[in-house]
Amino acid sequence: MRAAGLYARRRAGDHVYLALSMAATVAGLLVLFLILWTLVANGLAALSTGFFTEMTPAPGSTGGLANAIYGSVVMTVVATLVGTPVGVLTGTYLAEFGAGSRIAPVVRFVNDILLSAPSIIIGLFVYELMVVPMGNFSAWAGAAALAIIVVPVVVRTTEDMLRLVPGGLREAAIALGTPQWKVIVSVIYRAAIQGMLTGVMLAVARIAGETAPLLFTALNNQFWSANMNAPMANLPVVIFQFALSPYADWQKLAWGGALLITVTILLLNILARFLVSWSNRSP
């Protein structure tokens, strides 16, 4: 009798436990869908042709986010172009020359810390390094701050992907008398190119929505500006400013910008995942 009671109790406890774990998962997914639904519900109304072609308006007049979209794209592209080679070479060092080296574990450790370090600290750093000496906020400084965020992401994925390349490939190439740099550039990189591209895409997704490091570097600009030496408008900071404003039309634009950023980033993430699973399937 007692044994049966114990069994029932254990089974009931187990069911409660598993129900709670399922509830946790449902809660997590619910928040994701709530956020996406809110973005779509509020953001779609703001999207029009003017949204993409007109400048950020003064309160009360109509306008779009053309200058902010341009600024975000330019700074993201520059940051990616600067940060990617640095990250790829560092990742190459860790994966190909790191064995037996004393600094490789330290670099790996520091890189992982930079990967999660608060991005606002990077903003402070670049402010002191570039904005103060140059005397003004600039798009170059914004791009530099974003590039610093790109590096650890690319380092991490490059190292991981190069390690997945089978050693036999390296040995075969070396046995043919190929110099090591040529082995890496024309054999290893070619074998790992999809994974490395994924890393770059994830880095782009990461910086496309970064706001904190741009607050003190690129600042913002109400007008169209293609001058990299001057403050430049960008989507995240415009969203920040417009969302906290009391004006309804500014808030509407902020929602539109938020939807645009999120859709872009989620697409990049999903695409990156497909790229990885696709490259894993066809060896």
Place this chain on the structure above:
Amino acid sequence: MTIALPLISRRRLDRQRLQDAAFRGATRLFAVGVLVLLGGIVVTLAFSAAPAFERFGWGFLTSAAWNPVKDDFGALPAIYGTLVTSAIAMLIGIPVALGIAVFLTELCPPPLRRPIGTLVELLAAIPSIIYGIWGLFVLAPFLQLTVEPLLIDTFGQLPIFGPLFDGPPLGLGMLTGGIILGVMVLPFISAVARDVFLTVPPMLRESAYGVGATTSEVVNNIVLPYTRTGVIGGVMLGLGRALGETMAVTFVIGNAHHIRLSLLAPGTTISATLANEFTEALSKLYVSSLFALGFILFVITFIVLAAAKLMLLRLEQQAAK
């Protein structure tokens, strides 16, 4: 007639050796650059924070003053807000994230594992500012109208918990900031927890099931003890994120430089103070005090993240044995 053998000339060999050395040197140069980057950040922050530390000394850490007019600054309210919001985030984030990890590893039908895991990880892809705008326009009004009045009515009069839920329901405050952070750290903790749960040798799990353990008993008595270091590492990783998170908190924290026991009261965090005040700071000492806040934040997150990394490394070595 002789056949020219494709012998590599000495000169060509030397050139290749040089190219190899150059390539290797270039990669090493950039690897060292990552170290220099971290060093540069520390030195720059310390250098710019020096005037504030010289002026206020250790008192900067314990002073609650924040008066730009009189040039009197203290870090305590910002540090307090940072720690309290992160604590709330952990209280919410840890159980939910572990629940998700248990669901994904023990309960979820295998074909659904990848899609559900991916969806949870997408929470990490959503930028901070989106959480902020959502927190301000959706979560804050919801908390203000439904959750906070309920908390005040149920806990407000209790002797010990009462002061934590004192005051009017504003919607904006440390509780709201903590809840947003809790959602944001979810994917980080659950991803690590899921990965370390999968490192448990199937033999251990099956033996436990074999002697008649239920799933919850297997998780509590086999999986969690085996992966304790890794789970704590994942939690610390989430904590590191929560401590430094900026934009989402800036939207909903209320930005008030004071220390209130009530979780419903507005407060501030280090990163929110920086985001709000840095470009408006006029006096040299004001700017330097903000750098000092940044330096403190960097030191705290560095310690937490380093501890997390060391724990995860230890688990990796244990798994490799």
